[in-house]
Amino acid sequence: MATEEMEQLVRREYKDGFVTDIESDTLPPGLDENTIAFISNKKGEPEWMLEWRLDAYRQWLKMEAPSWAHLDYPPIDYQSISYFSAPKRPEDRPQSLDEVDPKLLETYEKLGIPLHERAALAGVAVDAVFDSVSVATTFKKQLGEAGVIFCSISEAIRDYPELIKQYLGTVVPQNDNYFAALNSAVFTDGSFVFVPEGVTCPMELSTYFRINAANTGQFERTLIICESRAQVSYLEGCTAPMRDENQLHAAVVELVALDDAYIKYSTVQNWYPGDENGVGGIYNFVTKRGDCRGDRSRISWTQVETGSAITWKYPSCVLRGKDSIGEFYSVAVTNGRQQADTGTKMIHIGEGTRSYIVAKGISAGRSDQSYRGLVKIGPRAKGARNFTQCDSLLIGDKSGAHTFPYQEIGNSTATIEHEATTSKIGEDQLFYCQSRGISEEDAVSMIVNGFCKDVFQELPMEFAVEAEALLNVTLEGAVG
Amino acid sequence: MLQVNDLHVTVEGNEILKGLTLTINAGEVHAIMGPNGAGKSTLSAVIAGKDGYEVTQGTVTFEGKDVLEMEIEERAQAGLLLGFQYPVEIPGVKNIYLLKAALNAQRVARGEGEMPAPEFMKLVKEKLGYMKMDASFLQRAVNEGFSGGEKKRNEILQMLVLQPKLAMLDEIDSGLDIDAMKVVADGVNSLRAQDRAILLVTHYQRLLDYIVPDKVHVLVDGRIVKSGDAELAKQLEANGYEGIEESVA
Numbered sequence: 001m002a003t004e005e006m007e008q009l010v011r012r013e014y015k016d017g018f019v020t021d022i023e024s025d026t027l028p029p030g031l032d033e034n035t036i037a038f039i040s041n042k043k044g045e046p047e048w049m050l051e052w053r054l055d056a057y058r059q060w061l062k063m064e065a066p067s068w069a070h071l072d073y074p075p076i077d078y079q080s081i082s083y084f085s086a087p088k089r090p091e092d093r094p095q096s097l098d099e100v101d102p103k104l105l106e107t108y109e110k111l112g113i114p115l116h117e118r119a120a121l122a123g124v125a126v127d128a129v130f131d132s133v134s135v136a137t138t139f140k141k142q143l144g145e146a147g148v149i150f151c152s153i154s155e156a157i158r159d160y161p162e163l164i165k166q167y168l169g170t171v172v173p174q175n176d177n178y179f180a181a182l183n184s185a186v187f188t189d190g191s192f193v194f195v196p197e198g199v200t201c202p203m204e205l206s207t208y209f210r211i212n213a214a215n216t217g218q219f220e221r222t223l224i225i226c227e228s229r230a231q232v233s234y235l236e237g238c239t240a241p242m243r244d245e246n247q248l249h250a251a252v253v254e255l256v257a258l259d260d261a262y263i264k265y266s267t268v269q270n271w272y273p274g275d276e277n278g279v280g281g282i283y284n285f286v287t288k289r290g291d292c293r294g295d296r297s298r299i300s301w302t303q304v305e306t307g308s309a310i311t312w313k314y315p316s317c318v319l320r321g322k323d324s325i326g327e328f329y330s331v332a333v334t335n336g337r338q339q340a341d342t343g344t345k346m347i348h349i350g351e352g353t354r355s356y357i358v359a360k361g362i363s364a365g366r367s368d369q370s371y372r373g374l375v376k377i378g379p380r381a382k383g384a385r386n387f388t389q390c391d392s393l394l395i396g397d398k399s400g401a402h403t404f405p406y407q408e409i410g411n412s413t414a415t416i417e418h419e420a421t422t423s424k425i426g427e428d429q430l431f432y433c434q435s436r437g438i439s440e441e442d443a444v445s446m447i448v449n450g451f452c453k454d455v456f457q458e459l460p461m462e463f464a465v466e467a468e469a470l471l472n473v474t475l476e477g478a479v480g
Numbered sequence: 481m482l483q484v485n486d487l488h489v490t491v492e493g494n495e496i497l498k499g500l501t502l503t504i505n506a507g508e509v510h511a512i513m514g515p516n517g518a519g520k521s522t523l524s525a526v527i528a529g530k531d532g533y534e535v536t537q538g539t540v541t542f543e544g545k546d547v548l549e550m551e552i553e554e555r556a557q558a559g560l561l562l563g564f565q566y567p568v569e570i571p572g573v574k575n576i577y578l579l580k581a582a583l584n585a586q587r588v589a590r591g592e593g594e595m596p597a598p599e600f601m602k603l604v605k606e607k608l609g610y611m612k613m614d615a616s617f618l619q620r621a622v623n624e625g626f627s628g629g630e631k632k633r634n635e636i637l638q639m640l641v642l643q644p645k646l647a648m649l650d651e652i653d654s655g656l657d658i659d660a661m662k663v664v665a666d667g668v669n670s671l672r673a674q675d676r677a678i679l680l681v682t683h684y685q686r687l688l689d690y691i692v693p694d695k696v697h698v699l700v701d702g703r704i705v706k707s708g709d710a711e712l713a714k715q716l717e718a719n720g721y722e723g724i725e726e727s728v729a
Contacts, residue, residue: 450572
């Protein structure tokens with residue numbers, strides 16, 4: 001075991017729990033059409049965008065929150081949530097890191113994410129979302145030279161309205177589901193990426209989201225478009241400060257890949273999971289979907305989910321283009337009182353489409369976790385293929401793991417393979433490692449990291465290291 | 481080095497060891513033999529600290545320290561190492577990684593600091609050669625898909641790298657063909673040293689043709705009923721355990 005990992009293990013409490021006191025320009029709790037007009041106005045949006053939001057809101061009012069997930073939480077009072085919170089000085093946005101509020105930079109330091117160093121060292125362009133407004137963007141120039149647009153969605157709505165009109169809501173429609181409709185109505189920020197035809201994005205794009213203001217729902221909207229033969233790798237990582245009230249998070253991520261395009265979207269999610277009694281954690285209801293619109297296009301989701309009190313999340317691929325490929329690699333870890341219902345949907349529409357699913361679930365403490373996966377093969381998807389492997393690992397005897405695989409096969413030429421295992425972290429494995437002199441916690445982390453290896457190797461290098469460390473922190477005290 | 485005194489051990493309410501006494505000195509090789517169910521594996525498991533074994537009476541001390549009070553990993557760090565009869569598989573964890581983690585955990589606990597990587601690789605390659613193992617073993621997941629013989633060789637490889645003061649080998653010969661047994665025995669013999677003791681637990685005498693013990697103990701029904709030198713093992717082979725039981729009775 002590397003020393004760094006040992007040190008990580010020593011830190012017992014949620015280590016990202018602190019609050020930065022940057023004054024917020026916060027809307028009082030409540031949601032009606034005025035709230036939406038306020039947000040739209042704050043963002044300086046054109047009229048058509050406000051109409052789009054209001055349209056979503058009116059549809060949301062007629063919808064009901066889904067109840068099919070294997071999750072248990074009290075009803076959410078949407079009127080008790082504040083829908084806008086932005087750091088002061090929104091007009092006066094910093095042009096470089098030097099101009100960024102030092103408090104914010106300090107926050108990143110505490111998180112172990114020294115933004116400038118990290119961005120420079122790793123060659124990563126960082127679009128940092130702090131609360132609801134982007135406050136730092138780097139490497140714009142280099143990206144600009146390549147023709148890549150990487151900015152906040154608010155900027156994109158102002159500066160690239162034609163692209164937004166063409167693509168926004170085309171993968172996840174406003175009325176797709178309850179949380180997506182809510183997001184469409186009230187989203188405040190998020191990222192926009194556009195990679196033009198034939199361009200391989202010269203660097204990995206990275207965004208750190210952070211929920212900060214108390215009792216403020218955060219509704220990001222992310223839209224990534226790769227034109228023909230374009231490629232991009234996008235990294236999303238999240239942490240949140242310790243809070244005593246449940247915070248609602250309902251993001252929407254839309255990916256569009258045209259002919260021969262490749263989008264790789266990696267997530268490490270470490271939001272506050274609540275205390276040992278489950279109080280105060282983040283509710284995370286996310287709609288992530290990729291549209292392989294072009295022939296031979298490929299979309300790959302890799303996620304490491306360790307945080308949140310409740311996770312409801314199914315990154316999916318719509319395989320429309322001929323011979324397009326969808327991939328989903330996932331590690332979900334729950335401990336304490338966390339609940340997660342996560343998985344993926346692979347919708348095969350085009351001929352020769354292929355999908356590949358590797359899902360690893362680890363449940364410890366009194367947590368409960370479900371894998372829910374749909375593989376749907378349409379009538380025109382001749383020769384479509386899917387491989388699914390989902391493995392669950394239980395730690396201790398109070399945790400739960402469930403698997404809900406759904407298959408809808410509308411085509412006799414399809415090939416579907418499904419493998420599933422559930423195992424308990426073996427007393428024998430632990431004893432074996434310990435009897436070689438390795439401590440119990442290091443042994444657990446070694447065994448769990450081994451279990452997750454297939455997925456970790458899909459992550460970009462620096463993310464893989466972070467993910468392993470995160471796993472260790474999450475599982476502290478899980479045994480014994 | 482190791483003193484076991486009047487050890488009584490219960491597993492799920494059944495008394496398995498019923499007053500076992502044993503002294504092992506540095507430099508000695510001891511063999512514990514006995515029929516199935518006599519408690520042979522229980523002894524090494526209790527010394528290593530496996531869960532589910534309740535010591536109701538007696539003591540185990542290693543270099544003057546109370547072993548039963550130590551955590552599992554502390555026992556290994558102190559120099560007690562168990563070679564398993566059925567080594568477990570750990571998917572996704574490379575053999576080399578386990579070896580390195582174990583060696584460094586032991587070194588750090590002893591205040592020696594971690595071994596530099598080049599030195600570690602040199603050590604491991606040398607020991608691999610001893611065990612006639614290919615370097616590709618190191619990149620494979622711990623015991624995953626290993627044949628019975630490969631698993632046993634891997635156990636001895638760990639012993640050679642970790643250099644314990646007392647190596648306990650539980651049925652290390654089971655399931656081995658004669659060639660594999662020779663390799664394993666050579667590995668064990670290379671461990672023999674003035675400052676090291678070896679405890680072999682075995683059902684069959686044939687292992688002892690290759691690893692000649694200094695002391696042989698016959699364990700029957702939770703007690704050592706007879707001790708002697710290597711000759712005793714040969715008598716057992718000729719007369720069986722029943723002969724011993726009768727002579728004791």
